[in-house]
Amino acid sequence: MVGWVALTPLESIIQVIGAYVGYSVAKIAHRGYVATHSPTLLRLTFAFTLLSVGFIISSLSGFIEMGLIPNIASLVGILITLAAVLEMIGYFFLAFSHIVDVRTMYKMVPSVTMPVIVVTAAIKSLSLYFLLYTITETIIAYMKMKKRTTLIIAIGLILIVCGEFTRWISFLYPELSIIFLISILMKVGGLSTFYTPVLKFSLKKGGL
Amino acid sequence: MVTYRTQVKIVADILTTARDYGNNGEGVGVTTLLRKANLSYSRLMKILKELVKSGLLEEIAQDKSSKYRISEKGLEFLEVYSRFEEFAQSFGLRL
Numbered sequence: 512m513v514g515w516v517a518l519t520p521l522e523s524i525i526q527v528i529g530a531y532v533g534y535s536v537a538k539i540a541h542r543g544y545v546a547t548h549s550p551t552l553l554r555l556t557f558a559f560t561l562l563s564v565g566f567i568i569s570s571l572s573g574f575i576e577m578g579l580i581p582n583i584a585s586l587v588g589i590l591i592t593l594a595a596v597l598e599m600i601g602y603f604f605l606a607f608s609h610i611v612d613v614r615t616m617y618k619m620v621p622s623v624t625m626p627v628i629v630v631t632a633a634i635k636s637l638s639l640y641f642l643l644y645t646i647t648e649t650i651i652a653y654m655k656m657k658k659r660t661t662l663i664i665a666i667g668l669i670l671i672v673c674g675e676f677t678r679w680i681s682f683l684y685p686e687l688s689i690i691f692l693i694s695i696l697m698k699v700g701g702l703s704t705f706y707t708p709v710l711k712f713s714l715k716k717g718g719l
Numbered sequence: 720m721v722t723y724r725t726q727v728k729i730v731a732d733i734l735t736t737a738r739d740y741g742n743n744g745e746g747v748g749v750t751t752l753l754r755k756a757n758l759s760y761s762r763l764m765k766i767l768k769e770l771v772k773s774g775l776l777e778e779i780a781q782d783k784s785s786k787y788r789i790s791e792k793g794l795e796f797l798e799v800y801s802r803f804e805e806f807a808q809s810f811g812l813r814l
Binding site: 543609660 | 725726727796799800802803805806807808809810811812813814
């Protein structure tokens with residue numbers, strides 16, 4: 512079952528790293544919006560701010576498990592659901608940016624059906640749906656622009672999705688900790704790629 | 720497949736034309752701007768008016784029609800625009 516499972520300490524730490532990466536992207540996107548009034552950058556700001564807050568809230572459930580934060584009845588469940596909602600909206604804004612950015616004559620509506628067991632699983636399914644759409648559009652954008660950083664982001668998004676799927680599989684085989692470890696490594700790798708444009712931007716003259 | 724330009728992209732296109740075809744400060748005419756920016760006359764004039772008002776372009780009044788020259792502020796905007804455009808492109812997006 513996917514859903515009401517608190518994060519492990521290792522996952523919580525990764526979520527904090529993810530939150531930092533998301534915050535860095537949101538910060539630059541917001542600066543860009545202030546300077547250019549570009550709606551694309553505003554949507555990126557929203558997307559990564561929500562993802563960042565989602566990651567932080569998500570990590571709290573792991574810290575509760577570690578005993579760093581006092582556990583209040585049903586708090587973990589609420590936090591996980593809230594984090595999943597925020598992440599879903601964040602991924603929606605990311606996907607929405609692509610929908611608005613590349614208005615085409617044909618309409619691409621990928622149909623992905625996923626089993627819905629609990630509310631959180633349903634929300635996470637939607638997140639995956641938006642992520643898959645974003646991956647498709649990012650790959651299309653790479654094929655048009657041939658920019659290496661776009662390809663890196665696309666690979667990162669693929670790694671995040673694969674990491675999430677692998678985590679679901681790890682619930683089915685809890686005795687095989689290697690599957691869980693692979694899922695963690697995929698997520699770390701995926702989230703790290705988001706820092707590439709931040710780093711590139713920061714290294715340029717007048718960056719951060 | 721049809722791709723639409725955003726307002727900020729249109730502004731960047733106009734400023735780029737003014738920079739590249741400005742003949743070292745002499746300014747660029749409306750005809751060149753129309754051709755390069757690919758806009759209707761009425762829309763271009765409306766945007767030019769806004770750009771002059773915001774200080775991104777300078778209007779050089781002439782006998783028959785005006786010419787437009789990119790200002791320091793306009794050059795700075797293009798510099799900033801190109802940096803953020805690259806940033807957005809990393810996510811497969813366009814400004």
